[in-house]
Amino acid sequence: MTTKSPLVFSILTECGTSKARVSRMILPHGPVDLPVFMPVGTQGTLKGMLPEQLEELGLQIMLANTYHLGTKPGTEILQKAGGLHKFMNWNGCLLTDSGGFQMVSLLKLAEITEDGVRFQSLNDQKAEVMLTPEHSIEIQNAIGADIIMQLDDVVKTTNPDKERIEESVHRTTRWLDRCLKAHQNPDTQNIFPIVQGTLYEDLREKSAKDHIERDVRGFAIGGLSGGESKDDFWKMVHLSTNILPKNKPRYLMGVGFAEDLVVCCALGVDMFDCVFPTRTARFGCALTRKGQLNLKKEQFKKDFRPIDENCPCNTCKNYTRAYLSGIVTVLPVACHLLTEHNIVFQMNLMKDIRQSITKGKFPDFVRDFMLQVYPTKNYPSWIIDSLSAVNIKLK
Amino acid sequence: MKFYVEPLSKCTQRLGSLSEIESKPTVNIKTPAVMLHTQGGQIPHITHEVFKLVSRKSQILQIPLAGMHTFKEAMQYYEGTISSFIGSKDSLSCLTLQDPCNITKQGHHSTLKVPIWTKNGKVYYDAKSYMDVVESFKPDIYFLLSDGDTNISSSEKRIAKSVSNTMNFYKECLDRHRKSDALKHSFVIAPIVGGYKQISRERYISFILEDMKNVDGFLIDGLHNNGPEAEFLEFNEIEPIVRCILNKIPTEKLRVVQGCWNPVNIINLVELGIDLFDTSYCHILTERSAAMTFAIEITDQTNTYEINLRDSKYVDDFQPILIGCECLSCTKYSRAYIHHLLSVHELLGPILVMIHNVYHYLRFFEKIRSCIQNNTLQTLQLSITEQFRNHQKTK
Numbered sequence: 163m164t165t166k167s168p169l170v171f172s173i174l175t176e177c178g179t180s181k182a183r184v185s186r187m188i189l190p191h192g193p194v195d196l197p198v199f200m201p202v203g204t205q206g207t208l209k210g211m212l213p214e215q216l217e218e219l220g221l222q223i224m225l226a227n228t229y230h231l232g233t234k235p236g237t238e239i240l241q242k243a244g245g246l247h248k249f250m251n252w253n254g255c256l257l258t259d260s261g262g263f264q265m266v267s268l269l270k271l272a273e274i275t276e277d278g279v280r281f282q283s284l285n286d287q288k289a290e291v292m293l294t295p296e297h298s299i300e301i302q303n304a305i306g307a308d309i310i311m312q313l314d315d316v317v318k319t320t321n322p323d324k325e326r327i328e329e330s331v332h333r334t335t336r337w338l339d340r341c342l343k344a345h346q347n348p349d350t351q352n353i354f355p356i357v358q359g360t361l362y363e364d365l366r367e368k369s370a371k372d373h374i375e376r377d378v379r380g381f382a383i384g385g386l387s388g389g390e391s392k393d394d395f396w397k398m399v400h401l402s403t404n405i406l407p408k409n410k411p412r413y414l415m416g417v418g419f420a421e422d423l424v425v426c427c428a429l430g431v432d433m434f435d436c437v438f439p440t441r442t443a444r445f446g447c448a449l450t451r452k453g454q455l456n457l458k459k460e461q462f463k464k465d466f467r468p469i470d471e472n473c474p475c476n477t478c479k480n481y482t483r484a485y486l487s488g489i490v491t492v493l494p495v496a497c498h499l500l501t502e503h504n505i506v507f508q509m510n511l512m513k514d515i516r517q518s519i520t521k522g523k524f525p526d527f528v529r530d531f532m533l534q535v536y537p538t539k540n541y542p543s544w545i546i547d548s549l550s551a552v553n554i555k556l557k
Numbered sequence: 558m559k560f561y562v563e564p565l566s567k568c569t570q571r572l573g574s575l576s577e578i579e580s581k582p583t584v585n586i587k588t589p590a591v592m593l594h595t596q597g598g599q600i601p602h603i604t605h606e607v608f609k610l611v612s613r614k615s616q617i618l619q620i621p622l623a624g625m626h627t628f629k630e631a632m633q634y635y636e637g638t639i640s641s642f643i644g645s646k647d648s649l650s651c652l653t654l655q656d657p658c659n660i661t662k663q664g665h666h667s668t669l670k671v672p673i674w675t676k677n678g679k680v681y682y683d684a685k686s687y688m689d690v691v692e693s694f695k696p697d698i699y700f701l702l703s704d705g706d707t708n709i710s711s712s713e714k715r716i717a718k719s720v721s722n723t724m725n726f727y728k729e730c731l732d733r734h735r736k737s738d739a740l741k742h743s744f745v746i747a748p749i750v751g752g753y754k755q756i757s758r759e760r761y762i763s764f765i766l767e768d769m770k771n772v773d774g775f776l777i778d779g780l781h782n783n784g785p786e787a788e789f790l791e792f793n794e795i796e797p798i799v800r801c802i803l804n805k806i807p808t809e810k811l812r813v814v815q816g817c818w819n820p821v822n823i824i825n826l827v828e829l830g831i832d833l834f835d836t837s838y839c840h841i842l843t844e845r846s847a848a849m850t851f852a853i854e855i856t857d858q859t860n861t862y863e864i865n866l867r868d869s870k871y872v873d874d875f876q877p878i879l880i881g882c883e884c885l886s887c888t889k890y891s892r893a894y895i896h897h898l899l900s901v902h903e904l905l906g907p908i909l910v911m912i913h914n915v916y917h918y919l920r921f922f923e924k925i926r927s928c929i930q931n932n933t934l935q936t937l938q939l940s941i942t943e944q945f946r947n948h949q950k951t952k
């Protein structure tokens with residue numbers, strides 16, 4: 163008998179038209195039905211939601227941020243607690259990022275060298291700190307998430323310097339090897355490599371092909387959703403999923419708008435994450451299939467309907483738009499109520515996607531979905547183009 | 558709704574019950590009881606959905622008008638009661654004027670009008686506009702309008718004004734109540750004003766005794782100006798005036814005080830014969846990151862009265878807030894995790910502290926009732942007072 167793999171992936175149904183697929187991934191903390199959207203619980207908690215509530219909603223996996231958790235509470239406390247799952251009382255699956263992206267985006271002074279990412283710490287001492295691939299894995303090992311990310315060399319997608327991007331592709335693969343070597347828990351945690359190369363097809367291809375050769379159980383597509391045009395965005399996703407092996411899960415980082423999720427599922431992506439649904443809840447914004455409702459608006463003051471009549475969440479069962487309108491951005495609990503709705507919205511969308519694929523009706527689902535968002539059929543060209551690249555015709 | 562006081566012993570403390578509620582015939586609330594203090598219709602930090610994880614028993618929600626003023630217009634069009642509007646249709650509602658957690662600013666009085674402080678600033682209510690709101694809210698219980706802006710240092714002039722204003726409000730509000738079909742099942746609580754002057758209190762009481770039809774209970778108003786300061790009121794300062802009032806009002810009616818009294822004063826007030834309090838104390842504590850840890854039973858494993866979870870000594874303390882406590886926070890989460898949440902300002906921090914505080918406070922009231930039953934209230938009083946004194950010494 164070999165030891166049990168920390169990630170068992172099986173495809174259940176493939177869409178007969180597009181690259182979409184329904185699959186299941188079994189991780190140390192349970193199964194995850196794919197395609198999945200993973201909400202972001204940055205500091206070991208998800209916007210005022212109790213893990214008990216998330217479990218009740220049927221959430222299978224969430225994301226936590228290595229940079230934040232490495233700063234506070236820090237690896238020592240996490241180790242003493244027996245890992246993040248125990249510390250935060252979450253028995254479902256967890257995924258952590260490498261911390262690199264957070265540094266490059268949060269900290270202006272970050273500097274990347276072959277060694278790692280050097281930055282000025284946010285703590286009181288303002289000390290210079292270096293995050294190396296080894297250090298990132300060390301923190302992620304202490305956190306103990308089911309899926310962990312390699313440290314990658316992040317370049318802004320809008321940076322046109324091809325030489326720099328080529329360097330980042332090669333360096334990302336070198337760092338991947340260092341991460342795999344430093345990894346202490348290969349039986350309980352899975353490292354995913356990150357495909358880089360921004361918007362250069364040849365570089366993305368190189369990056370994906372180099373990573374495929376490594377002994378890993380899934381892949382992330384990184385460096386997108388950073389201000390590039392939608393035309394560039396979908397083409398890069400399409401290209402990446404064409405190269406990545408079918409028999410392993412594919413995770414597109416930082417994507418979470420409903421339309422993007424539908425399109426990228428069609429392009430063969432299995433996992434997504436984004437802070438948007440939970441962040442926007444804080445500002446009084448509720449998601450619906452017809453678009454977003456900004457509940458602060460005057461028009462909702464006497465609207466006694468729920469956010470969405472068809473939504474099964476507790477917020478829609480118990481509260482009206484009129485009431486929510488009076489408490490959003492005033493009471494912290496309003497943020498919990500909208501967060502619950504928005505998470506359920508994302509989960510339901512993914513469930514509908516999975517069910518339609520299972521029933522062989524995914525192209526119809528995509529057409530219905532887009533028609534709801536664009537009732538006059540004024541579809542953006544990138545949506546028409548991306549879907550037709552996988553044989554789904556909108557018009 | 559009816560209030561029944563159990564056949565009285567020679568002691569002044571008493572057991573009673575609120576029952577025969579028209580909309581909720583099976584509900585029976587035992588007194589001395591505590592109402593759940595809300596702001597904007599929600600227990601601070603705890604949504605009604607999360608409260609179900611704290612207790613399944615029926616509760617009275619104390620709903621201060623200040624946080625509900627924003628819904629004044631919407632409620633004129635809404636068909637249900639205030640309980641269902643705020644998303645807690647199974648709870649009883651008690652509409653009050655001022656919020657016990659927020660200081661009622663002094664010196665803003667006006668003849669025949671009372672100020673409240675809403676999120677949009679100061680708003681004046683007179684008897685008519687107040688009763689308009691009461692009629693549209695249809696609460697199970699409500700306080701008549703009062704000018705309770707007095708405290709121990711109020712001038713005679715202010716007290717006289719408070720009495721004459723409230724006399725007018727009393728007449729006008731009751732008049733309106735008697736004509737109102739929407740309010741025919743509402744339980745009416747008449748505030749008693751008169752500051753710390755016995756003669757003023759007596760004058761006010763003899764005025765209402767002349768016509769008390771439809772009055773079901775009394776609020777001892779005007780003892781303080783709400784807000785955190787009420788926690789530290791000295792009992793010997795309030796005792797004479799409270800005794801004087803209780804001697805003058807009919808014993809068969811409900812007696813209420815508002816405010817964040819500390820547990821020692823709660824027992825003292827229960828001993829004098831007060832029936833109904835609120836949980837504003839839990840909120841005040843939670844706002845300063847403190848959790849109640851005083852022993853309710855002698856078997857409780859604790860040697861502290863209250864702990865501050867922000868204190869860095871809890872950074873790696875993996876014990877629950879209170880060993881043996883069966884609340885959700887204590888059974889599932891550690892001091893270290895809560896300390897982490899509070900130090901990174903995550904919403905879940907105060908949620909977990911508040912869950913424990915409310916649970917502990919409800920348990921405290923259960924103990925008070927059983928002590929009255931067994932004639933052991935004095936033992937409890939001695940124990941709580943001693944714990945409080947030791948705590949004051951170590952501070």
Ligand SMILES: [Zn+2]
Pocket residue numbers: 469470473474475476477478479502503504506
């Ligand atoms: Zn909903």
Ligand SMILES: [Zn+2]
Pocket residue numbers: 878879882883884885886887888912913916
């Ligand atoms: Zn507890």
